[in-house]
Amino acid sequence: MGGWIVSGLVYGSIVAMGALGCSYILLIQRYFNFTAAPWLALGAYFAWTMMRVLPQWGGLELIIAAIVSMVALGIVMTAADKALFKPLRKRGAPFMFFYLTSFGLLFVVRSIIWLIWGPQAKYFYPGASVGIKGPWGIMVTPAEILTLIVAVVVVAALYFFQYRTKLGRGMLATSQNSMLASVCGVEPETIHTATTMIAGFVTALAGILYGLTIQVRPLMGWYILLGIFVCVVCGGEGAILGTLAAAYLLGIAEEVGSGLIQIPLNFFGIPIQMSAYKVAISSIFFLVVIYYKPHGVWKGTFLER
């Protein structure tokens, strides 16, 4: 049971990173960025490629690769935004165009990834990860511990940025009242650039952490895209803390849920493998939440931030 909870938290941490990126874009640019799926894969592949090039420095190479990848993905996502979405913004295009473009871009990027890196799964550190025995006898790998820490650090950093820096406040202002924000002197395109850069950073992190704890493969983003969706909606758009909390809950629900449901299934000999159905659990989780609280779970609590 403890193992399930830890797995859930790790999974939640990864999803949260992706969800934060999408949440920002949803908040400021008002569309759901489907392309996040291949973007996060791209982030993972960037980092993986860098790792092939750097010598082994006892872990430092991972950090360097990660930072380079985050910056690179930020730049790529920003470039894509300026080239494809900014004209749509200027034209005042209906949001459907944003969704369609994002969806089309998803296939473009995914194809590029496949063409460059091929379908084989790749690993950051080949060879099985050695598990460490943690408290209560739960096995965790170093990668998982790293994931948990990174998620919390990133959320804290983003929270600080959002509420204590000028640019962060400018972003908040734009999301609440873009007209008034421009009157106050906030430059819209600067905000958009900041949004896509930040989204790039966290999305790359999501990919890297996924690659570390599981593996790197072309469709990796697609598998967690659903979880990201659910998190963004349940967490509330732009709610940094809320998104992480929702992600943790989602992760735990999936792991614990499938584990628990498996027990009676095994008992009664029903040949359904719940691990395959984790998606179903997150779907049910989502449907239940949305039915009762369509505006995000944390509305009215401090986690709304």
Add this chain to the structure above:
Amino acid sequence: MVKEEKVILETDKVTAGYGGVDVLFDASIKIKEKELAAIIGPNGAGKTTLLRTISGVLSPRKGEIIFKGKKLNGKTPRERSALGIGYIPQDDKIFPKMSCIDNLRMGAYTLPREKFSEMLEKVYQLFPILKERRNQTAGQFSGGQRQMLAVARALMMEPEILLLDEPTSGLQPSLVKEVLDKVKDLHQQGMTTLIVAQNREALEIAERAYLIRAGQVVLEDTVEGLLDNDQVIQLYFGG
């Protein structure tokens, strides 16, 4: 009019609208320094549109806006507020999810950090209630408080002209008086003010007013002259 005062703001045949449909045609007005002028007119006449073109939020299709001798066409709202234009819109006048002091911080977005505390103090003196409630979420403010906050936000930049779009709409009568009194105070301290008004009380604090109807400036007079004008009373306060 005995003294020939300097014109600080002028719109020259401004035509503007939305999505290809013009709602304002050839609007030309002149506002003098330290004046309190009003724009009145029925709903949908184009008053808000005019203010929007002056503040930079909307670009006019034709015409020119001149402030302190500078042509404004093409300048962003940021540049215009730096020049001294303080705009307070009718709807969406605050940042509802931010605290009161954060709203004021937004007002000081382009100010150097050192000036912030100085301006904050000035604003608190004018509107003590904002100091009292500085950490409250602005969305929870009442209508009157929101209006004060909105004006305070604009004042953070030390503007030279205030553009107030229907500052008393939706307020109960006692608050209407309170807000208008504050506007009068500001005016007495030397602030040029242009106020878009829908009610008589707002018109009465002004010195001079323009009447806009169906997108066109149809009348311009002192406030006494307008109030004497039966046509205006009929057309405007009757409707």
Add this chain to the structure above:
Amino acid sequence: MAYIISIICIGTSYAIATLGLNLQWGYTGLFNIGVAGFFAVGAYTSAILTGPVWGGTIGGFGLPYLVGLVGAVLFAALLAYLIAWILRLEFGFLAIASIMLSAVVILILKNEMWLTNGVWGIGGIPRPFGEMLNPSTSDWVYMIISLVILAGAYFLLERGVRSPWGRTQRIIKEDPILAEMAGKDVYRCRKMSWIIGSMYMGLAGAVYGHYIQYINPKSFDDVMITFLCLCMVVIGGSGNNKGSILGAYALWVTWTVSEILTGYLPEAWQLRAPFIRVLIIGVAIILLLRLRPQGLIGRETSISKMGERIRTGRVE
């Protein structure tokens, strides 16, 4: 020759699905990314109802073709109704839910051996008049049948769109607030659009299944169907029924032709070929959206010019 028939038949099923998507998306503004799910459900329902006993599944009722089609359509409608009931058709939720549906459907198809024979699929799906004809004639006949179905679907939709109901839909899409004020039951209209669109997709799946006569989860996986249908709607111009059909055929022909062409590439490139094709189509779609948003044919004019102006009259 047989190849051309194949292109037409499969193109026809895509066309039907695209009509459905066009109704949901182009006319009502509902973003459905789970086309593949409804398509698959339709195909499998029809297969189970009409097919022979196959590999230990519960199927094999051997019912007639029409029953299969009807079953497919109804089941798709049922799923659509469930989603609408739970989610109240909020735009963003719908997008997610449609992906979810697709994903869950595929999972069930893959895993539930008792229902769908898992990854081994269901084969031997019969064609109407199947036993009476030899294979090549059967192909011809089926092509004609599917074209007839498409024609029927098209005319039904065209009638619907020109009816008062259809006009209401357009108003709702362009200006929901205006529609609400005019007293139209926005939610009910959207729901109907959603369900009918999904029914079309189910139908399309069934038509497809009966053509290729063997289906497995892999044929519906990978979002390709959804992607292609979305592209078809964009190419045809959203909100334009003729365009949807033409877009469907155009894209499908392009797709299969590119498949043939890449077949001539050297061995080493073979594996990569599908992705190159997707890449090119993806880029083409994005460019189309940027440069010619009305699609190749252009959409039908708005019902309400004023509504359009009010809607686009945003200051920012």
